[in-house]
Amino acid sequence: MFPDGDGKVWEASSTARVIPPARPRKLAKVPFVELADGRLQGVVSSGSDIGRVYVSSVATRGYSFACSTNNNRPCGGARGSFCKHIQALITEAVLQYGAERVARYLRVEVDAAAGAPAIITTMTATRPAQADGTAAAPVFSRFLRHLGYLELVADTTPLPEMQWFPPTGAAA
Amino acid sequence: MVSTDRGGGLMRADLLAEPVPGLDEALAVVEAFDRTLIGGLLRPQPTQAAALTELAAAVAGTPLASLVAEAVEKAAVGAASEDHLLALAAARTALLGAIHDALTTRVDEATGRGRAGQPAAKPGAFEAVNLLAAARAWLADLARAGWQGIDHDLVSGAGQVVSAMLPDPALRRPATLLDGFAAELAACCPGAALERFPVRRWADLWSRAMMLTHPGAGGSPAMEAVTGRLLPLGVDLHEHATAVQAQVHAVFEPADGSSPRLVRASVSAPKPDTVVGVGVWQLLRPHMSLPAAAGDGRSMHLTDMPITAEGDLIWSDAHARLGEPADAFATARVALPGAGAGAIAPLDRHPAVIAVPVFLEDYAVQRDDGRLAFTVAGQRLPVDADRIPSAGPLTPDAVATSSACIGLLRWDAGSFRVQPLAVETVVKKKTVAIHAGAWAGGTADKPAVKAEQAATEAVRVLRERAGKLLRT
Numbered sequence: 001m002f003p004d005g006d007g008k009v010w011e012a013s014s015t016a017r018v019i020p021p022a023r024p025r026k027l028a029k030v031p032f033v034e035l036a037d038g039r040l041q042g043v044v045s046s047g048s049d050i051g052r053v054y055v056s057s058v059a060t061r062g063y064s065f066a067c068s069t070n071n072n073r074p075c076g077g078a079r080g081s082f083c084k085h086i087q088a089l090i091t092e093a094v095l096q097y098g099a100e101r102v103a104r105y106l107r108v109e110v111d112a113a114a115g116a117p118a119i120i121t122t123m124t125a126t127r128p129a130q131a132d133g134t135a136a137a138p139v140f141s142r143f144l145r146h147l148g149y150l151e152l153v154a155d156t157t158p159l160p161e162m163q164w165f166p167p168t169g170a171a172a
Numbered sequence: 173m174v175s176t177d178r179g180g181g182l183m184r185a186d187l188l189a190e191p192v193p194g195l196d197e198a199l200a201v202v203e204a205f206d207r208t209l210i211g212g213l214l215r216p217q218p219t220q221a222a223a224l225t226e227l228a229a230a231v232a233g234t235p236l237a238s239l240v241a242e243a244v245e246k247a248a249v250g251a252a253s254e255d256h257l258l259a260l261a262a263a264r265t266a267l268l269g270a271i272h273d274a275l276t277t278r279v280d281e282a283t284g285r286g287r288a289g290q291p292a293a294k295p296g297a298f299e300a301v302n303l304l305a306a307a308r309a310w311l312a313d314l315a316r317a318g319w320q321g322i323d324h325d326l327v328s329g330a331g332q333v334v335s336a337m338l339p340d341p342a343l344r345r346p347a348t349l350l351d352g353f354a355a356e357l358a359a360c361c362p363g364a365a366l367e368r369f370p371v372r373r374w375a376d377l378w379s380r381a382m383m384l385t386h387p388g389a390g391g392s393p394a395m396e397a398v399t400g401r402l403l404p405l406g407v408d409l410h411e412h413a414t415a416v417q418a419q420v421h422a423v424f425e426p427a428d429g430s431s432p433r434l435v436r437a438s439v440s441a442p443k444p445d446t447v448v449g450v451g452v453w454q455l456l457r458p459h460m461s462l463p464a465a466a467g468d469g470r471s472m473h474l475t476d477m478p479i480t481a482e483g484d485l486i487w488s489d490a491h492a493r494l495g496e497p498a499d500a501f502a503t504a505r506v507a508l509p510g511a512g513a514g515a516i517a518p519l520d521r522h523p524a525v526i527a528v529p530v531f532l533e534d535y536a537v538q539r540d541d542g543r544l545a546f547t548v549a550g551q552r553l554p555v556d557a558d559r560i561p562s563a564g565p566l567t568p569d570a571v572a573t574s575s576a577c578i579g580l581l582r583w584d585a586g587s588f589r590v591q592p593l594a595v596e597t598v599v600k601k602k603t604v605a606i607h608a609g610a611w612a613g614g615t616a617d618k619p620a621v622k623a624e625q626a627a628t629e630a631v632r633v634l635r636e637r638a639g640k641l642l643r644t
Contacts (some may be wrong), residue, residue, distance in 0.1 A: 005289050007368060009585045010368075010370065010585075011368065011369070011370065011372060011583040012371070012372050012585040012586060013199070013370070013372060013373060014201070014372055014373055014376050014523065014582050014584055014585075015373065015524065015525035015559075015584055016370040016372070016373045017558070018356045018359070018360065018370050018373070019356055019359040019360075019413075021411075021413075021448055022413065022448055022624065023448070024446060024447075024448055024449065024451065024626055024627065024630065025446065026626070026629070026630070027446060027629075027630045027633040027634060028633050029633060031633055031637050033361065034445075035358075036324070036328070036358055037324050037328060038324050038361075040296070043227065045615040045637075051640055053637075053641070068639070069401050070524045078468065080547060096446065103442045111457070120305065122318070142331075143641075144285070144310075144641060144642060145331070145335055145346055145360050146444055146445075146634075147444075147634055147637060147638040147641065147642055148335070148338075148445055148638075148642070149338075149442045150356050150443075150444060150631065150634055150635055150638060151412055151642075152338055152339060152441070152442040153341075153441075153640070154439060154440065154441035154455065154456060154458070154485055155341055155439070155440055155441075155459075156438060156440075156459065156460055156487040156488065157341070157438070157486060158417075158436065158438035158440075158484045159343070159344065159345055159348055159410075159415075159417050159440050160517075160519070160520050160525055161344070161348060161349040161352075161380060161384075161525065162348065162410035162411075162412075162415065162417040162419075162440065163410065163524055164349075164352075164376060164377060164380075164524055165352055165411055165412040165415070166410060166411075166559040167409045167410065167411045167559065167560075167561035167562065167563065168562070172363055
């Protein structure tokens with residue numbers, strides 16, 4: 001959260017800003033990343049096969065990690081420590097959400113100005129364990145759900161509820 | 173003393189600064205109720221029970237009285253059913269409705285504008301009752317847990333409901349609201365770790381979502397078809413992580429010579445969260461030509477365009493064609509003062525929905541601590557610069573040096589403020605107009621072109637991924 005200005009006014013505002021807007025980033029390598037379900041999770045494109053993606057995640061607090069293909073084959077690089085997919089995922093998460101928010105979400109004690117490499121190093125230094133593969137299916141279905149937004153049609157019937165969602169001028 | 177010979181165009185800003193009788197008392201009841209949602213209603217504390225009793229007392233003279241009294245009795249001992257919670261949301265909504273009415277009366281006095289009466293409300297279609305019930309069950313769990321009790325398991329419960337609702341245009345309103353609300357809650361989990369809460373906001377979103385789970389609550393607006401000339405005033409943009417809406421405010425001059433009307437035209441689209449800023453226009457552009465026309469300073473001619481009693485055009489490009497150039501500031505100076513406002517739908521009686529086009533000039537600008545305010549006829553009117561979108565060329569700096577402003581009069585956190593849609597300012601000794609929506613149709617501004625291309629590329633990548641993964 002980033003309460004701006006007077007806290008009392010923020011609490012009494014119908015349009016109080018609660019989450020900073022996502023920042024645009026290139027999606028070719030990591031088409032999907034999110035901070036959800038107690039994990040930093042997402043989908044990383046395979047470098048060699050355009051039909052394949054890796055589903056990767058790191059849990060908050062313990063940083064247990066998982067990486068497998070969308071066909072449930074474990075990633076060969078994710079044995080013992082973060083593979084390149086998980087590192088790419090964290091790097092892109094920092095681009096999208098900012099290092100401060102990512103570090104706070106993962107509960108990594110690090111100077112946010114140091115960016116993704118420092119967050120990765122701090123986590124790997126704790127020798128995180130490999131998680132079981134159970135996160136992959138829900139993460140992948142969340143990615144498909146996310147892609148589904150592009151399939152939904154636009155509409156010219158007014159949505160009065162959107163009055164509560166002003167644009168976020170802070171976005172780049 | 174304000175002279176009257178300048179027509180209705182000059183705003184009586186003094187009226188906006190005057191206290192509204194009963195407002196503080198009503199807001200105090202709302203605030204006390206809103207605070208009960210921090211701890212949740214599972215095991216209410218004495219202060220929470222007292223706040224609920226106050227809420228019941230506040231609507232004791234209304235048709236809701238017995239319903240709310242019963243709901244409060246149950247909620248005060250932690251035994252509220254979903255229907256009881258809906259009754260509490262209705263009581264809060266009624267109270268804010270009364271606040272809205274008092275504020276709108278004040279706005280109409282200040283702008284000297286007449287407003288159409290509301291036609292008898294008709295309930296909307298009773299559709300997808302099961303989905304609405306599922307949404308209500310989630311909202312009830314949320315109210316019981318309280319903002320302090322939210323966790324990932326609880327919040328993610330909204331996901332399935334939203335996914336099932338979004339493809340149905342009839343459920344777009346509750347779906348879009350729940351989606352935006354749940355994303356905020358998810359970003360704030362666990363609630364136990366939060367130091368403070370957006371108390372009014374989350375109670376607003378919760379109550380409104382609750383009301384929308386009542387089948388038919390959205391209403392079915394009375395429609396007619398209109399023909400005439402549309403003169404755009406400006407574009408207001410709304411955005412959350414997975415939705416965007418552009419709303420064009422305009423003056424409509426009927427071809428039959430009847431009185432001009434203040435109207436709105438809206439276009440909205442679901443979006444992936446990585447398409448932001450100037451990138452959102454491309455999602456809207458194919459579905460409504462009006463924002464681009466407004467951005468280019470053009471009028472439009474409408475033929476048999478559907479419109480609601482609230483003044484919402486239900487836009488279809490088939491009923492519109494591009495007209496001659498129309499300067500928004502000329503429209504604001506000449507046509508806006510005489511345009512009548514539409515009715516207000518029952519559920520839109522809420523202070524946060526107030527967005528009344530106004531034209532301001534001859535003001536002084538203050539800027540302290542980065543906060544902008546106009547002094548209009550000796551009265552301070554805060555500028556809501558936070559609502560200026562990054563998707564356009566208008567900036568707080570341009571507002572700070574402006575000499576005339578088309579804006580939306582809004583009310584939030586206890587006071588009126590103006591959201592700039594466009595300003596006139598002097599650049600190199602020439603007066604130029606800068607519109608927040610100027611890039612709706614595209615732009616030659618280099619950074620904006622780059623940002624728009626990046627968004628196009630993002631959409632392309634996602635579509636390509638969707639093509640490979642969604643259909644296998």
